[in-house]
Amino acid sequence: MDVTEVTVIHHVGIVLMMLWLLSHFNCCHPVAYFFSLIYLYLVHERYVMRLRRKLQFEERKQANQRRVLSDSETVRWLNHAVEKIWPICMEQIASQKILLPIIPWFLEKYKPWTVGKAVVQHLYLGRNPPMFTEMRVLRQSTDDDHLVLELGMNFLTADDMLGILAVKLRKRLGFGIWTKLHITGMHVEGKVLIGVKFLRKWPFLGRVRLCFVEPPYFQMTVKPIFTRGLDVTEVPGIDGWLDNLLSIAFEQTLVQPNMLVVDMEKFSSPEEENWFSVDEKEPVAHVRIEVIEASDLKPSDLNGFADPYVKGQMGVYQFKTKIQKKTLTPKWHDEFKIPIITWDSPNVLAIEVHDKDIFVDDTLGFVSELA
Numbered sequence: 001m002d003v004t005e006v007t008v009i010h011h012v013g014i015v016l017m018m019l020w021l022l023s024h025f026n027c028c029h030p031v032a033y034f035f036s037l038i039y040l041y042l043v044h045e046r047y048v049m050r051l052r053r054k055l056q057f058e059e060r061k062q063a064n065q066r067r068v069l070s071d072s073e074t075v076r077w078l079n080h081a082v083e084k085i086w087p088i089c090m091e092q093i094a095s096q097k098i099l100l101p102i103i104p105w106f107l108e109k110y111k112p113w114t115v116g117k118a119v120v121q122h123l124y125l126g127r128n129p130p131m132f133t134e135m136r137v138l139r140q141s142t143d144d145d146h147l148v149l150e151l152g153m154n155f156l157t158a159d160d161m162l163g164i165l166a167v168k169l170r171k172r173l174g175f176g177i178w179t180k181l182h183i184t185g186m187h188v189e190g191k192v193l194i195g196v197k198f199l200r201k202w203p204f205l206g207r208v209r210l211c212f213v214e215p216p217y218f219q220m221t222v223k224p225i226f227t228r229g230l231d232v233t234e235v236p237g238i239d240g241w242l243d244n245l246l247s248i249a250f251e252q253t254l255v256q257p258n259m260l261v262v263d264m265e266k267f268s269s270p271e272e273e274n275w276f277s278v279d280e281k282e283p284v285a286h287v288r289i290e291v292i293e294a295s296d297l298k299p300s301d302l303n304g305f306a307d308p309y310v311k312g313q314m315g316v317y318q319f320k321t322k323i324q325k326k327t328l329t330p331k332w333h334d335e336f337k338i339p340i341i342t343w344d345s346p347n348v349l350a351i352e353v354h355d356k357d358i359f360v361d362d363t364l365g366f367v368s369e370l371a
Contacts, residue, residue, distance in 0.1 A: 011043045042360065050219065053187075054156075075132045086129035095123045097267075102260075102276060110249045116176065117168040125186075126161030130154065145195035150213065155188045182223045190216025193256060205264040209279070211256045218250060257281045257342050283339030287314065289349070291321050293331040300355040300362045301326075307356040308364060314338045314349045323356045 015036045022028040082090065100123055107118040133152035140148075163183035168176060191213040199206040254260060259279045266275035291310050300306045305326040312319050317338050324330035340347055349369050355362040 008043065008047060011040065015040060053217070053219070075135045078132050078135065079129075082129045082132070087127060090129065091125050091127075095125045099123060099125075105278070106249055106253070109253075114170060115167050116170045119166045120163065121166050121180075122162065122164040124160070124162050126158040128156060128158040128161075130188075131156075144197060145209065146198050147196040149194045149196075151192045151194065153188070153190060153192050155186070157186045159185070161185055179224065183220055184223055185221035187219045188216055189218075190214065193259075195259070199265075203264055203268045208262045208264060209259045210262070211254055211259040212250065213256055215250060215255055253278050253280065256345075281341050283341055284343065285340040287338045287340060287347075287349075289314070289319065289336045289338060291332045291334045291336075291351075293329070293333075294353060295329045297328045297330070297353070297364055299328060300364065301357075306362075306364065308353055309356055310334075310351060310353055312336075312349065312351040315341065315345075315347055 019028060019032060019036060022032055100120060103120050103123075104118075107120075111118050131154045133154055135149060135151050138148040138150055161184060165181045165183065166178055167181060168178050170176070193211050193213050195207075195209040196205060197207040198204060258281055261277045261279050263275045263277075266273040269275075289312065291312075294308065294310075297306055297308055303326065305328060307323055307325050308327070308330045309323040310321040310332065315338075319336040319338065321332045321334040324332065350366070351368070352366040353364040355364055
């Protein structure tokens with residue numbers, strides 16, 4: 001039986017258990033069955049989306065393996081080499097030497113207000129190495145990089161991947177108790193930009209700078225009780241919160257022009273030194289966006305009204321207005337100051353109007369404009 005099917009069965013089992021308890025205490029109202037159907041429908045839609053993405057990944061993987069004498073043919077040797085080296089030492093270097101020191105920095109910066117402290121207790125990336133789909137050398141180097149590479153990367157971990165994240169809740173919320181989250185799967189896909197600066201002496205690599213060319217696709221499986229049970233990223237409400245948290249962490253720190261800078265001399269030194277930094281570019285300008293009002297919105301609630309709010313994005317930065325309750329002519333008067341990092345890439349302003357609901361927010365309209 002497939003892992004996905006087992007997890008869906010967990011959702012069904014939870015719903016049946018809740019309905020049984022309600023009926024046992026004579027509290028099983030028809031509304032409970034209605035909300036149960038909505039919950040299972042949302043879970044089903046989430047799994048369909050994940051399955052579709054997984055099938056697309058497998059199709060691209062097979063297409064790259066079948067491709068002959070093409071631009072990506074040159075990376076077959078690289079994938080073969082990584083596949084051989086990964087279980088020997090490359091996985092340990094990636095997880096223990098690189099990711100373990102870097103992840104605490106991200107946790108401290110982007111942890112939610114409910115978390116007082118977060119610590120990575122264990123990390124193993126599994127037996128599957130990352131797969132590279134393409135590679136090209138950019139002739140125009142940035143800053144003082146001697147070599148700039150653009151790599152297409154697809155990293156889908158195997159079922160033996162395991163990361164343990166210990167989280168301490170704030171005292172006013174969870175009385176300061178500790179809980180553990182088990183990360184049992186991860187999928188990262190995107191184009192990576194690598195800038196290299198060489199030295200004339202050992203270790204010959206002076207500095208390596210990395211970033212994603214555009215926001216990557218990132219998905220992970222998180223389970224609160226050992227490595228079994230329900231994937232909390234599948235629970236409606238929690239899935240959107242985690243996706244939003246991850247997108248902000250990636251887009252505002254590791255997407256071009258922001259870069260992760262690795263000092264290779266300090267990294268290879270036997271002494272423990274801070275060998276990495278995040279180069280967050282200062283904005284060259286700011287855009288002031290004022291969301292004033294809307295009119296003639298379509299009613300999307302049973303009461304003939306809507307609870308509209310505006311969500312927008314410009315570059316990698318997102319913004320969201322307050323929610324106006326029970327109205328078709330909302331007035332927000334919200335103002336946002338969005339930084340412009342560079343003029344080299346198009347700055348597209350995308351705006352969506354949504355109706356706030358308990359489970360899934362309806363889309364009332366959208367527009368995008370090149371700034």
